[in-house]
Amino acid sequence: MIAWRETYNIGVQEVDRQHQELVEKLNEFLDACINQKGKEKIMETLSFLKAYTVEHFKDEEAIMQKIQYPAYAEHKKEHDDFIATVVELENGIMTQGPTILTTLKLNRTLTDWLLTHISKNDQKIAEYIRTNPVN
Ligand SMILES: [Fe+2]
Known part of the structure; x- marks a missing residue:
């Protein structure tokens, strides 16, 4: 099990809540894997991730734009790559189970x-955010 750490907080309440929610889902999935229920849990986890990433990345990207975050493009690319991995996994399961x-x-x-x-x-x-308090 993975414990939430205070150091994971970014100080934006909604985003921190969303990150904690992801850790909870990860733990549920890890737990299912340990109990040989990983295959049963995988579709549920992927469905969660599809909805979650839409909302969470939209919020995080809006914050980055609001604060004029200089590394916006590369950060967003990581989000897009993560979504692509989720879609790829889902497609694999659709065709092969x-x-x-x-x-x-x-x-x-x-x-x-x-x-x-x-x-x-x-x-x-x-x-x-900490070093650019004017924002
Ligand atoms: Fe992010």
């Missing part, structure tokens, strides 16, 4: 997302 490989891939995609995007790149937004 859930497999151990797709389960592992989703597991890894979500864990990497937390460890690299949320805890590092989203933190850069927080850092920018």
Whole structure:
């Protein structure tokens, strides 16, 4: 299980709530994987992610634009790549059904997302907000 850390917060309440929600879903998925229910849980998790990413990325991108975040384009590209990975996984499941490989891939995609995007790149937004208080 992955515990939420205070250091993951970016200081924007709505975004922090959304990030926590993702960690909860990741934990539910990891739990299902441990209990050999990963294949059953994978479609539900992907459906969640499709709706979640639309709302969450829209909010985060609006904040970046509002504060005129200099690394907007590269940050948005990571969001777009994440969406592409979710769609790719879903397409694979549509044609071949859930497999151990797709389960592992989703597991890894979500864990990497937390460890690299949320805890590092989203933190850069927080850092920018802190150092540019005029915004
Ligand atoms: Fe982000």
